[in-house]
Amino acid sequence: MTKIDIISGFLGAGKTTFIKKLLQEAIAGEQVVLIENEFGEIGIDGGFLKDAGVEIREMNSGCICCSLVGDFGKSLEEVLTKYHPDRVIIEPSGVGKLSDVMKAVIDVASEVEVTLNSAVTIVDAQKCRMYRKNFGEFFNNQIENAGTIVLSRTDIAPADKVDQALQIIRELNPNASVVTTPCDELSGKQLLEIIEKPDTMAEDLMKEVKEHRHHHEEGCGCGGHHHDHEHGEECGCGSHDHDHEHGEGCGCGGHHHDHEESECGCGGHHHDHEHGEECGCGGHHHDHEHGEECGCGGHHHDHEESECGCGGHHHDHHHDHGEECGCGHDHDHHADEVFSSWGLENVASMSKEELDKILDELAYGDGYGDVLRAKGMIPGEEKGTWLYFDLVPEQYEIRDGAPEYTGKVCVIGANLKEEELKKSFDR
């Protein structure tokens, strides 16, 4: 049965680096298909992985978590039937919600014989706190749903940053295995062993799928999206119209739940859940604890220490007592409400010094907006030389690389100043 591994992580966390290590050192003999979902417009990662003989599917036109769920499912099914690979590695976009990607896989698993083998999240040890504070809605979800968390940059991060990151991870997900040893010091095989350890989240979901499949086989045969589940039954099927009885948890990722006796009254897209009930459904909703009412009619609540950067409606609510937000904004934004990307092809040559000056501003200044990730390959001044770069906040590198067919740049962030980017790169 094909194994599916999801390797998630925020923008620039180190997903590709980690996948390359697995491919080279742990699963070299297997037939692997990699499905990459880049948020940026231009697929820049693809090139070097192809050299490893891996079949790559790029999905660059949106986010698996949002509108592409259906397309993603189709793409995954196609890959499975066409290649019958031993393993499919999914690299969701850095701003994808892991729970959504897991649900999309589970959806496919109810139709095709595959198993969700692992859900891994790579977390940048140096920037964990900052990302939780500013982009908690996306960042926390990736941590909360992971079976294994791999801390990246523990080779360069100060010890106190690593401790801080660990503390945050433990708050959000007490159960995941956490790799704190720098990946360079571990072999790919060791890493694979850790991620293949029984992953309760993935296992629980798979159990639900099997039960669901069984239920199907038994004879609904409708092929459609309407199932009734009895008390205490869990479906996890990711479809949209289910009736669940009182107190039942569904985890289905759909949009219509009927639960009695609770009303938030906020006018947002949400589900009603009983006291202390958790839905985890990935729908548009707010979490209100016990008898809390917001009644604001708007869609965003600000919680202390959190900024979403989405430019939307913000209200200040302080949800005390057993508050569950943790980030917060337990409200669903689509990634493209918060983040945008800017890309350019046919970038003209520039000197290393010129590029360094631009990258310095991208990484440390605010002249281009809140830049979270930039990468590219640009012809250097001397004929035949190429400058490759990788950037995350407060960190970048420029390295020499092989000629590409054209110069490309991709920048991802919040509130990007596109005019300024254009002035710098499109000269």
Ligand SMILES: Nc1nc2c(ncn2[C@@H]2O[C@H](COP(=O)(O)OP(=O)(O)OP(=O)(O)O)[C@@H](O)[C@H]2O)c(=O)[nH]1
């Ligand atoms: N020092 C150090 N650098 C790292 C580590 N992991 C990743 N990097 C660097 O961080 C940059 C981004 O790494 P990628 O592996 O491309 O990150 P990603 O998560 O795939 O990025 P996107 O898919 O573009 O969001 C690269 O320059 C890597 O060399 C690490 O553990 N230590």
